[in-house]
Amino acid sequence: MHADLPGVGENLHEHPSISVSAFLRPGQRQPAGAHYHLPALLRWSSGVEGEPTGNMHAAIVARSGWHAIGQRIGSLFVWVNHTRSTGSVQLGARSGDGRAGGGFPPALRPADMVRLKQGFQLAARALCHPGLAGLVSEVFPSTYAAKVRRYLHPTVRNGLLMGLVGPAMDLSGTMRRAVLRAAIESQVGAAALASDDTLLEEHLRRHVGGVWHPSGTCRTGAAQDRMAVVTPDARLRGVGGLRVCDGSIMPRIPFANTNVPSLMIAEKVADNIRQNIR
Structure with a gap:
């Protein structure tokens, strides 16, 4: 029929989303064996005219991955709760990263762009705050390059590799920064993006995600x-x-x-x- x-x-x-991450110093991470990685949420009002209260949402992500490196990275994951953007799904289409069978992600409407910028700036400002200087380092936009995504699958090989690199990042700032430079697609730091409206808008259009x-x-x-x-x-x-x-x-x-x-x-x-x- x-x-x-x-x-x-x-x-x-x-729900359009974006996140900012930071390397967590030893002693500031979840205990070994802890599984749940969203210990707190923040819901707030953007103050944008015409938007209802509680139209923004952020998750404090205490662990950004299953592996030894992900356990060392925390994030503030921000999304627009009251969405105005729409898109479509089509058979045979290609998604934004070129994978067959996907669809077209919603294009950000101005009202969503304004609030997503606000959310990114809030996250960057929080993680870069001097009060966190002894707790985190290397604050960066969470935009991981395609070349490192194969290492994110939970395999024995990847677990062993991450288990070697993670502790090395604790011991050497040079190693830590080198690994992050290789892993992150964005060449502009979180603080610089947050302070430049044009760069930030370009970043959000390129890297906006969803919340499943x-x-x-x-x-x-x-x-x-x-x-x-x-x-x-x-x-x-x-x-x-x-x-x-x-x-x-x-x-x-x-x-x-x-x-x-x-x-x-x-x-x-x-x-x-x-x-x-x-």
């Missing part, structure tokens, strides 16, 4: 809405006996994490099916 539903794949929403919160690509809507993919009770238009019950049916992304709303959608749809079966 086929149905002409032009809204499929359109209306992609995500894709939503909206099969959105619900009224019968007369041609771009609506499902009905208000989550039935796929034009296809009998099929419902969609995940974050894709949200007309727009909430300015919050999407796990609880997605669970709520699934529970509501399941309850509706049970009532109709009786």
Whole structure:
């Protein structure tokens, strides 16, 4: 069965994100064996006209990777909670980093760009604060080059390699800076980016990411809405006996994490099916 539903794949929403990282000095890292790496969150209001309260979010990431180097790097991971940017997903498209089968990330609208810049500047200012001088070093934008990404996969070989390089970074500032120069794609430091509006905007357009919160690509809507993919009770238009019950049916992304709303959608749809079966 086929149905002409032009809204499929359109209306992609995500929470635009960026992060700033720093090398954590010995004694400031998570204990060995600790698994959970998001010990605290910050939610704040940007003050941008027309934006609701709580429209920005940041996570304090105490460990940036599974390996010995990642355990030595902490980050402030910032995202725009109330998103205005949209994109699309297309079969056979290529993602921004050239991998087949991807889609087109949302282009940053001005309102999101203004707030993402604010978030980056807040993160850079916090990590560069003199009060943290004895706790962190080498503050840098978290933009890792493609050539080092193969070392991020959790393999025995990569674990052994990182296990050698990580401790060496503790012992030698020269080694630490050399490793970070090789790993980081950006040639401009975090403090310099934060103080130059043009460079920062270019950096954000190139390196903006998401928060694994894709939503909206099969959105619900009224019968007369041609771009609506499902009905208000989550039935796929034009296809009998099929419902969609995940974050894709949200007309727009909430300015919050999407796990609880997605669970709520699934529970509501399941309850509706049970009532109709009786």
